Amino acid sequence: MSIVNYAAREITCKIVYYGPxxxxxxxxxxxxxxxxxxxxxGQMVSLATQTDRTLFFDFLPLDLGTISGFTTRFQLYTVPGxxxxxxxxxxxxxxxxxxxxxxxxxxxxLAENIESLQDLHANLASQGVDxxxxxxxxxxxxxxxxxEMIMDASELDDELNFRGVPAHVGDALHGRGVFxxxxxxxxxxxxxxxxxxxxxxxx
Amino acid sequence: MLLDxxxxxxNFVVGTANRLAVAAASAVAESPGSVYNxxxxxxxxxxxxxxxxxxxxxxxxxxxxxxxxxxxxxxDFVDDFHLAISSGQADAFxxxxxxxxxxxxxxVQFLTGRRETQSEMLRxxxxxxxxxxxxxxxxxxxxxxxxxxxxxxxxxxxxxxIVDIGVPEYETRxxxxxxxxxxxxLQFEAGVLEELARLPLGNVRELQGALNRVVAHQxxxxxxxxxxxxxxxxxxxxxxxPAPAVISDPAAAPLGGGGDxxxxxxxxxxxxxxxxxxxxxxxxxxxxxxxxxxxxxxTMLEQALALDDPPDLDALEAAFADAAARLELLExxxxxxxxxxxxDEVFRDPQRLAEAEAVLERAQAAGDPPPGPAPGWTMAxxxxxxxxxxxxxxxxxxxxxxxxxxxxxFIHGPxxxxxxxxxxxxxxxxxxxxxxxxxxxxxxxxxxxxxxxxAIQSGTVEQWxxxxxxxxxxxxxxxxxxxxxxxxxxxxxxxxxLLHQSGRQVVLTSDRAxxxxxELVERLRSRFDGGLVVAVELPTRELREALFSRALxxxxxxxxxxxxxxxxxxxxASATEIEAMVExxxxxxxxxxxxxxxxxxxxxxGVRRPTPAFIPVARDTFFLxxxxxxxxxxGVDGRIVEELG
Numbered sequence: 059m060s061i062v063n064y065a066a067r068e069i070t071c072k073i074v075y076y077g078p079x080x081x082x083x084x085x086x087x088x089x090x091x092x093x094x095x096x097x098x099x100g101q102m103v104s105l106a107t108q109t110d111r112t113l114f115f116d117f118l119p120l121d122l123g124t125i126s127g128f129t130t131r132f133q134l135y136t137v138p139g140x141x142x143x144x145x146x147x148x149x150x151x152x153x154x155x156x157x158x159x160x161x162x163x164x165x166x167x168l169a170e171n172i173e174s175l176q177d178l179h180a181n182l183a184s185q186g187v188d189x190x191x192x193x194x195x196x197x198x199x200x201x202x203x204x205x206e207m208i209m210d211a212s213e214l215d216d217e218l219n220f221r222g223v224p225a226h227v228g229d230a231l232h233g234r235g236v237f238x239x240x241x242x243x244x245x246x247x248x249x250x251x252x253x254x255x256x257x258x259x260x261x
Numbered sequence: 262m263l264l265d266x267x268x269x270x271x272n273f274v275v276g277t278a279n280r281l282a283v284a285a286a287s288a289v290a291e292s293p294g295s296v297y298n299x300x301x302x303x304x305x306x307x308x309x310x311x312x313x314x315x316x317x318x319x320x321x322x323x324x325x326x327x328x329x330x331x332x333x334x335x336x337d338f339v340d341d342f343h344l345a346i347s348s349g350q351a352d353a354f355x356x357x358x359x360x361x362x363x364x365x366x367x368x369v370q371f372l373t374g375r376r377e378t379q380s381e382m383l384r385x386x387x388x389x390x391x392x393x394x395x396x397x398x399x400x401x402x403x404x405x406x407x408x409x410x411x412x413x414x415x416x417x418x419x420x421x422x423i424v425d426i427g428v429p430e431y432e433t434r435x436x437x438x439x440x441x442x443x444x445x446x447l448q449f450e451a452g453v454l455e456e457l458a459r460l461p462l463g464n465v466r467e468l469q470g471a472l473n474r475v476v477a478h479q480x481x482x483x484x485x486x487x488x489x490x491x492x493x494x495x496x497x498x499x500x501x502x503p504a505p506a507v508i509s510d511p512a513a514a515p516l517g518g519g520g521d522x523x524x525x526x527x528x529x530x531x532x533x534x535x536x537x538x539x540x541x542x543x544x545x546x547x548x549x550x551x552x553x554x555x556x557x558x559x560t561m562l563e564q565a566l567a568l569d570d571p572p573d574l575d576a577l578e579a580a581f582a583d584a585a586a587r588l589e590l591l592e593x594x595x596x597x598x599x600x601x602x603x604x605d606e607v608f609r610d611p612q613r614l615a616e617a618e619a620v621l622e623r624a625q626a627a628g629d630p631p632p633g634p635a636p637g638w639t640m641a642x643x644x645x646x647x648x649x650x651x652x653x654x655x656x657x658x659x660x661x662x663x664x665x666x667x668x669x670x671f672i673h674g675p676x677x678x679x680x681x682x683x684x685x686x687x688x689x690x691x692x693x694x695x696x697x698x699x700x701x702x703x704x705x706x707x708x709x710x711x712x713x714x715x716a717i718q719s720g721t722v723e724q725w726x727x728x729x730x731x732x733x734x735x736x737x738x739x740x741x742x743x744x745x746x747x748x749x750x751x752x753x754x755x756x757x758x759l760l761h762q763s764g765r766q767v768v769l770t771s772d773r774a775x776x777x778x779x780e781l782v783e784r785l786r787s788r789f790d791g792g793l794v795v796a797v798e799l800p801t802r803e804l805r806e807a808l809f810s811r812a813l814x815x816x817x818x819x820x821x822x823x824x825x826x827x828x829x830x831x832x833x834a835s836a837t838e839i840e841a842m843v844e845x846x847x848x849x850x851x852x853x854x855x856x857x858x859x860x861x862x863x864x865x866x867g868v869r870r871p872t873p874a875f876i877p878v879a880r881d882t883f884f885l886x887x888x889x890x891x892x893x894x895x896g897v898d899g900r901i902v903e904e905l906g
Contacts, residue, residue, distance in 0.1 A: 062538065064546025064566055065553060067405060069534060093523045122527055125534045127403050127423045127543065237522040241529050248533035 061155050061247065062128065069130040071247050073240075074151055076178050077160035078170035079139030082199040085230040086160060087118045087134055090240060093233070094120060115150045132244070139174065148181045156193035156247040158239055160230075161218055163200045163208040171218055193246035195224045197239045202229040268315030274440050276433025277528035279309060281535050282424040286313045286397075290320035293328070293363045293395035297422035299386070303400045304426035307466030310399040313426070314365050317397055321363050331358070332365040339371070339378050355381075359388045363395045369418070370400045374409045383414045390417070405547075412551055420544045424535055427528065429465065430521040434458035437465060438472055447476060452488030460495065471495055541571035548578055557585055558610040584611030591617045598624040598724060625727030631702035634688030634736065643682050644811065646804035649674075649797040656683050659766060660690045663734065667793035669757070669767035673774050674797035677838055680770035683797070684736045687768050691734050701766075702732035706742035710749045717748075729756050734766040740789075741771045745780035754785050767792070805829035805839070812843045813857065820857045827862050842866075 062069045075083040091102050100119035115135055122130040135154075137147040151157075159178065161171045182189045198214045209217070211227050219225050224242045228235030270290070275283050282304075288296045300317075302310045318330045333341070345354030358364065364385075372379055389396055400407065403425065404418040429437065438454040441447075457475065462468050478494045479486045486494060545566055549559045561581060565572045592608035602608075602624060607617045640660075645653050652674075658666050670687070672680045688701035704712070716725035729735065735756065743749050760767055771778060774796070775789035800808065806829035813820045813828075828842060846865040850857050853864070 062542075064542050065549035065559070065563075067546065067550065090523075095523065098523070122530055124403055124425065125531045126425070126538055127405055127419060128534060128538065130530065130534065233522070237526050241526050244526070244530050245533045248530065248537045250537075 061250070067128050069125070069128045069248075070133065071131070071155045071244065072133045072135065072153055073156045073158060073243055073247065074154040075134065075136040075158045075160055076147075076151070076174065077139055077199075078162060078167065078174040079141075081139060081160045081162040081167070081171070081174075082197075082228070082230040083136040083139065083158075083160045084116050085199075086158070086197070086228075086236050086239070087116050087136060089230055089233045089236045090120075090134065091118055093237070098122070115146060134240075141173075141177075144177070147177070148184065151178075151181050152185060154192065155250075156195075156243045158195055158197060158243050159218075160197045160199050160228075161214060163198045163210075163214060163227075164203065165207060165209050168209065168217060171214075175218055190221070193243060193250055194221065195226065195239060195242040195246065197226050197228045197230075197235060199228045199230050199235075201227045202232065202234070266319055268312045269319050270316045272440065272444070273309060273312055273316060274429075274433060274437045276429045276436065277525050278427030278429045278433065279313075280528060281532045282310075282313060282426045284532075285422055285424050285535075286317050287320070289395060289397060290317045291324065293321050294393040298390060298393075299396035299398055299418065299421040301398045301400070301404055301418055301421065301423045302426060303403050303423070305428070305464060306401060307464030308426045308428065309465060310401075310426055311367055314367055314397055314399045318363065318365050321395075328362045329360060330363040330365065331361045332367065334367040335369050335371040335378075338366065338382075339375060342378055342381055355385065358385045361389065361394065364389060364397070366396065366398045368400065369398045370402050370407050372407055372410050372414070376411065379411045379414050383411065383417065386414070386417045396421075416544055416547050419547055421540055422535065423543075425531070427524070427531070428463070430524045431458055432521070434465075434468055437468060441469065441472055445476075448485075449475075449479075450485050450487050453486060453491055456488040456491040460492070539571070541574060542566055544574060545577075548581070552581065552585065555585070556609055557588075558606075558612070560610070561612050581611055584614050587614060588617055591621050594723060595621045595624050597721070622727075622731075625724060625731070630700065631728045631732055632704055632708070633700050634685035634692065634703040636689065638682045638685035639689050640686045643679060643686055644804060644808050646801055646807070647798075648800050648804055649679055649683070652680075652683055652795045652797045655793050655795045656687055659687055659768070660694075663691055663766040664761075664764040668761060668764075669769055669789060669792035671769045671771070671775060671789050671792060671794040672797060673771045673794065675799055676772055678797040678799060680797055681738050684738060684768045684770050687766070688734060688736050691766065700732065701734035701736055702729055703736040703738070705738040706740045706749075709737060709753070710742065710746055713749055713752055726752070726756070730759055732760070732765070734768070735760055736768040736770075738770045739772065740769045741773055741778045743781065743785075744778055747782070750782050750785050754782070754788070757785070757788055761788075802829050808839050809843070812839055813846075816843050816847060817857050821859065824857060824859060824862050827859060828866070831866065 061071055075086055077083050087102065091099060098121050100121070103117040115137060118134040120132040120134065122132060124130070135150050137143070137150045157178065159175060161167075161175075179189045182192060196214075196219055198209075198211055201208060201211075211225065215225060224246070226235045226239045226242060228239060230236050270283070270287060273279075273283065282302050285297050285300055286302070289298075289300050302313060304310050315332065318332050321328055322330050342354060345351050372382070386396060398418065404410075404415060404423060407415075407418075410418075435455055435458040438457055442449065442454065453475065457468070457471055460468075460471060462471060474495060475486055475491060545562055549562045549566070552559050552562070559581075561584075562577065565577055588608045588611060592603070592605070595605075595608070596603045598621075602620065605620065607613050607620055640653075640656070643649075643653070652672050655667055655670055655672075659668075659670050672683055674680055685703055688703045692700050712725060713722070716722045737753070740753075743753065757767055769789060774794060775781065775786050778786070781789075806825050809825040809828040813825055828839075828846070842865065846857055846862055849865045850861045853861060855861055
């Protein structure tokens with residue numbers, strides 16, 4: 059998918075927050091929503107349904123205004139973390155310019171984190187995307203919980219960050235690490251502009 | 262005026278909102294002309310763009326004292342330009358600006374609608390950029406938001422780096438205030454500057470104004486102002502403007518990070534975008550947007566966007582513009598031929614130019630084909646004799662290799678010697694051989710001229726030309742008729758060249774050799790002479806006899822022997838005359854009720870008293886005097902007998 063449209067002078071980045079259920083993806087979006095001036099953000103959309111076939115995700119559009127002459131928009135999505143929403147997850151992931159993997163730092167959630175990370179790679183592969191080419195950052199969320207309940211960043215790095223991508227500790231509920239994570243993924247995505255030399259005249 | 266040192270980099274407070282702009286400005290000041298050329302900075306009023314542009318000039322001059330630096334607001338540039346024009350010093354104006362090493366142009370948003378200035382500026386930009394000299398511009402809006410600007414100039418404006426300067430966040434505003442206080446040796450109680458920075462002010466200039474007011478109030482009262490007094494002092498002096506949305510009060514920020522998180526994020530994204538976007542792609546993107554707005558498909562340019570390295574943009578843009586112009590021309594032409602083709606997609610895609618040309622050709626070809634050869638005139642019906650042997654051989658050679666050996670074939674001779682017959686025979690033979698690309702066009706020069714005149718009258722000259730251009734061969738009879746008709750000669754010249762170059766046969770006939778045709782343009786004459794010029798002579802008696810034999814047989818079946826020889830005796834010139842004579846014989850035979858014999862022939866010949874051996878016994882004394890018989894009438898009914906007495 060094209061990120062930059064030189065003809066229309068538009069940059070549109072689709073960033074997907076991925077991770078196991080209840081790891082804090084939607085909380086990240088809620089925090090960002092609260093920080094962004096009203097005229098810079100669209101309505102945050104959360105779609106929920108009882109059937110697998112219908113979309114179930116959060117969507118937050120951000121209008122960053124004109125940057126270097128380009129109208130710049132970020133579209134933030136979360137995927138449903140629950141295992142049984144596999145179809146929706148795959149659908150939301152399509153065309154992602156970058157992925158934030160929100161891991162639950164609780165020790166007992168490690169297996170879910172690993173499973174979700176594998177699910178991410180499987181979904182990318184099913185879309186014919188080489189996971190190594192997709193900008194990815196990790197966020198180790200819930201670091202505000204008692205030490206004994208959570209794994210620290212280095213432990214999580216050992217378990218999850220086998221690609222050595224940027225990782226941020228986070229406490230999305232209180233905002234810690236949320237913008238650092240968003241900044242991290244945004245820079246990776248934007249830096250890729252030059253690397254990919256996208257034709258970008260039309261999406 | 263800005264280069265006096267008041268505006269420098271070291272007294273410009275850098276924050277996240279202006280970090281990119283400062284970085285770009287510093288880079289430009291360090292090595293003018295080598296990076297980010299032109300540099301375009303824009304921001305709302307009072308955010309430091311004029312300071313930065315001045316700092317570039319100052320720093321560049323400090324680094325290189327010989328650098329010719331000019332700072333000028335656009336309005337002054339316009340005045341300067343108008344003054345130069347009115348005083349006849351336009352050249353001096355150009356030379357002055359074209360000699361500049363670093364041109365700092367402020368307030369370029371005022372370019373709107375100033376077409377003359379834009380043109381002049383474009384010329385100056387081209388010269389400066391071509392010689393690697395630096396241009397820096399400042400504006401209160403992005404280049405694409407400056408309305409009514411020449412597209413070419415806009416391309417130049419956006420061709421380098423465009424940076425915007427945002428509203429400074431709280432920390433930067435505190436830093437600015439502290440900096441100002443240091444500069445001016447001011448002292449305030451703790452918290453005053455912080456309180457000032459929290460004020461919902463739109464830009465740095467207003468912030469400075471607020472500081473000035475606080476300073477004035479403090480000196481007036483001769484007692485320090487406390488943080489708590491700040492809002493009261495300023496409230497008494499001014500009505501606060503609404504705060505820009507991006508400035509938020511840290512005190513009111515939610516848990517976790519402070520309200521400037523988004524602003525900080527935005528600033529980082531701005532840096533990342535500016536560093537990631539390629540200027541040549543930006544320029545190409547602008548061209549794509551332009552041509553798309555004009556309704557053209559831009560696949561050709563879009564493909565260039567996908568290249569790893571910048572292509573030759575000037576050449577690419579020129580090629581696209583040329584193709585687009587050609588397409589518009591083709592469409593205009595095709596609409597004259599077929600209105601249904603107006604707006605056809607093929608005329609909107611420069612990549613399909615060849616296809617568009619073909620559409621026009623097809624539309625032109627769809628018109629009536631030019632007249633073909635007379636079907637009866639074939640080589641089989643042509644009587645060969647010594648008098649036309651050379652011409653016949655030439656025709657054979659032409660038919661063996663049409664368009665190759667004798668092209669053009671120019672046949673000349675007196676009227677009725679079979680020139681047209683030969684020429685049309687070539688046309689028929691080519692047609693019979695299914696020669697490509699199409700049937701031969703056979704016209705008399707008179708028809709050619711008349712057709713052109715009619716086409717001029719109806720405005721369909723192009724269609725008229727197209728009819729001939731598609732012909733497989735061109736045969737023009739009696740080209741001596743073109744004498745003095747310049748336009749027709751012109752058209753024939755171009756048509757001749759087109760057909761000749763594409764290997765199509767041209768055959769021309771005339772009653773005289775090319776050199777003897779008066780008022781024929783030399784270029785046409787030389788082309789006529791450039792193939793094979795053959796003459797046909799008047800038919801010999803033997804040929805005439807053969808022609809009469811054939812004509813009589815064709816008209817009456819068998820006739821008496823000797824009749825053909827009798828008819829061939831007078832030196833009749835042409836096949837046409839022979840045909841007429843045969844008809845005359847038939848008329849006499851009808852009138853006298855006798856079969857075609859020597860007597861009838863003698864009466865038909867009329868004007869010549871035959872030798873006594875051929876004079877038959879008259880049955881009708883009224884017609885005894887053959888010289889009184891007028892037979893040149895088309896029908897028997899209207900025949901008049903004139904008594905010459």
